[in-house]
Amino acid sequence: MLSSALVCDWLVTIGGGEKVLEAIYEIFPSPIYSLVHDPKNLEGTFFENKEVKTSFLQKFPKGHKYYRYFFPFYPLAIEQFDLSQKDLIISCSSSVAKGVLSHADQLHICYCYTPVRYAWDLYFQYLTESNLTKGLKSYIVKFFMHYLRMWDINSVNRVDVFVAISHFVARRIKKIYGKESEVIYPPVDVDYFKLTERKEDYYLTASRMVPYKKIDLIVEAFSKMPDKKLIVIGDGPDFKKIKSKASQNIELLGYQNNDVLKSYMSKAKAFVFAALEDFGIVPIEAQACGTPVIALNKGGAVETVIPDVTGVFFPEQTIKDLIEAVNKFEKTQDRFVPSVIRKHAEKFSKKRFQEEFSSFVNLSYAKFKDNL
Numbered sequence: 398m399l400s401s402a403l404v405c406d407w408l409v410t411i412g413g414g415e416k417v418l419e420a421i422y423e424i425f426p427s428p429i430y431s432l433v434h435d436p437k438n439l440e441g442t443f444f445e446n447k448e449v450k451t452s453f454l455q456k457f458p459k460g461h462k463y464y465r466y467f468f469p470f471y472p473l474a475i476e477q478f479d480l481s482q483k484d485l486i487i488s489c490s491s492s493v494a495k496g497v498l499s500h501a502d503q504l505h506i507c508y509c510y511t512p513v514r515y516a517w518d519l520y521f522q523y524l525t526e527s528n529l530t531k532g533l534k535s536y537i538v539k540f541f542m543h544y545l546r547m548w549d550i551n552s553v554n555r556v557d558v559f560v561a562i563s564h565f566v567a568r569r570i571k572k573i574y575g576k577e578s579e580v581i582y583p584p585v586d587v588d589y590f591k592l593t594e595r596k597e598d599y600y601l602t603a604s605r606m607v608p609y610k611k612i613d614l615i616v617e618a619f620s621k622m623p624d625k626k627l628i629v630i631g632d633g634p635d636f637k638k639i640k641s642k643a644s645q646n647i648e649l650l651g652y653q654n655n656d657v658l659k660s661y662m663s664k665a666k667a668f669v670f671a672a673l674e675d676f677g678i679v680p681i682e683a684q685a686c687g688t689p690v691i692a693l694n695k696g697g698a699v700e701t702v703i704p705d706v707t708g709v710f711f712p713e714q715t716i717k718d719l720i721e722a723v724n725k726f727e728k729t730q731d732r733f734v735p736s737v738i739r740k741h742a743e744k745f746s747k748k749r750f751q752e753e754f755s756s757f758v759n760l761s762y763a764k765f766k767d768n769l
Contacts (some may be wrong), residue, residue: 399762400428402480403496404488406450409435409461411442413583413678414510419443420490420584420747421508424755425487430478430497432471433462440461452477469541472496472548486760496552506758507556508581511566511675512573516545519609526608530676545597550574558761560754562676563697579757582700585678585742585751588684589655592739593663599626600691600723601663601665603658603679604672606633611671613639613713618719620644628665630658662686667726670698677701684708684742687735691722701745705729707738 405418408431408445418429434449452474454460454467471493478497486503488494491510495510499505517525520542529535550573560576561567567578593608600619604610612629616639619627624644629639632652639739642648653661662668668683669691676697682700692698700709709729713723 399485401425401429401487402483404430404475404480404486404490404494405426407431407433407461407464407493408439408444409433409437409464414489414491415444416586417508417510417583417750419533420751421489421681421754422447423486424751425485425758427487430480432474432493433461433464434542449645450455450478468545472545472552473740484757487758491551493549495556497555498550499555502769504558505556506558506761508560508562508754509566509570509578510562512569513549514544516542516549516616517573518569524666536746539688557765560757562730563686563700565696565700566675581750581753581757582745583676583678584747585681585685585745587681587685587746589744590659590682591663592685592687592741594687594735595664596666596688597664597667599628600629600667600669601610601630601661601683601688602669602671603630603662604633606631608635610718612673613642614714614716614719615669616642616647618716619647620724621716622646622720622723627669629662630661633676662688666730667691667708667723669719669723671719672696673714674698680708681742681745684738687739689730689738690731691719691726691728703741705732707733707741 428448428449428450428543432452434451439445446732454464454470454474459465466621475493475496476498480497486499486505488507490507497508529538553574559570559576561570561578561580561687562583564580567580570576570578587659602615604612606612617738619625623644629646629649643649663686665688667689670680671693673696680692680698681701683690684707691704692702692710694710694712704710709722709726755756
């Protein structure tokens with residue numbers, strides 16, 4: 398019988414990465430290896446009572462809560478997992494999970510959300526937003542980031558096969574790691590979202606309020622369009638700053654549960670998405686409701702939104718470009734058919750993901766065994 402292990406960076410809350418891990422676990426039930434784990438926060442979820450093995454970071458004071466501050470220890474921690482008796486290793490990685498140690502008789506498949514963004518693409522943005530551009534603390538962080546980049550490249554050959562969540566990520570894997578990758582889009586719970594034909598007269602955006610999500614850009618743009626109503630769902634470090642920019646036509650609801658989000662999403666005339674994402678699950682959830690998307694014409698959205706069929710694109714993250722896209726949408730909104738939009742979203746279902754991923758892993762393992 399095939400012995401397998403699942404490896405993730407951390408397992409402390411439920412998000413898109415955890416939904417992927419859940420879908421893979423259902424195909425290949427295995428012990429889960431994670432740098433840290435927060436069982437209390439995962440009570441009542443799929444991962445309650447699952448076998449999760451953690452690293453020494455779990456023993457640090459409140460390690461499961463402040464794990465992001467311990468990034469200099471990530472490489473050492475991930476290398477302490479003994480997977481030597483496993484036939485198949487599947488890592489789900491946006492940080493260091495791909496760096497587990499493996500040997501020549503094991504197949505290691507990495508489902509890569511992205512190469513380590515805070516060490517590569519977003520390095521300078523991370524330093525700026527964290528006020529780490531100068532001073533002693535800055536040089537210490539830069540030193541450890543340099544070490545992390547070297548380790549990241551050195552650990553690439555521990556992976557036999559890369560699978561990317563989008564062609565956008567596949568290009569970055571090729572650029573940074575020099576490796577080709579298969580593209581299998583992650584699962585989206587489209588069954589949870591229901592088609593709604595009748596839309597109401599408001600736009601919606603929803604996200605955690607952190608800088609790269611560009612919620613401030615969306616709010617500023619709609620502040621210049623006082624005749625158009627915008628509803629904003631989400632909370633985060635930038636909430637107060639964003640609220641200060643909102644005009645009377647903009648309503649900030651803060652954090653809302655999934656049922657409330659679904660209700661607003663299903664009735665919105667369009668969902669607005671300005672982030673440069675590796676994939677972007679929320680725009681697909683909106684399309685599952687039959688709601689068109691106004692999105693940045695870069696990143697994962699390019700692969701999930703069909704221009705003039707399921708949404709409208711704007712070229713750059715500027716107020717001017719977003720306003721022009723909204724005006725274009727209003728002039729052409731009658732051409733967007735909710736049932737057609739919903740049909741497109743169904744292509745990203747969990748069932749589709751599990752069929753594609755299972756087939757790919759089984760075929761890869763068969764080829765791997767033939768070459769031993």
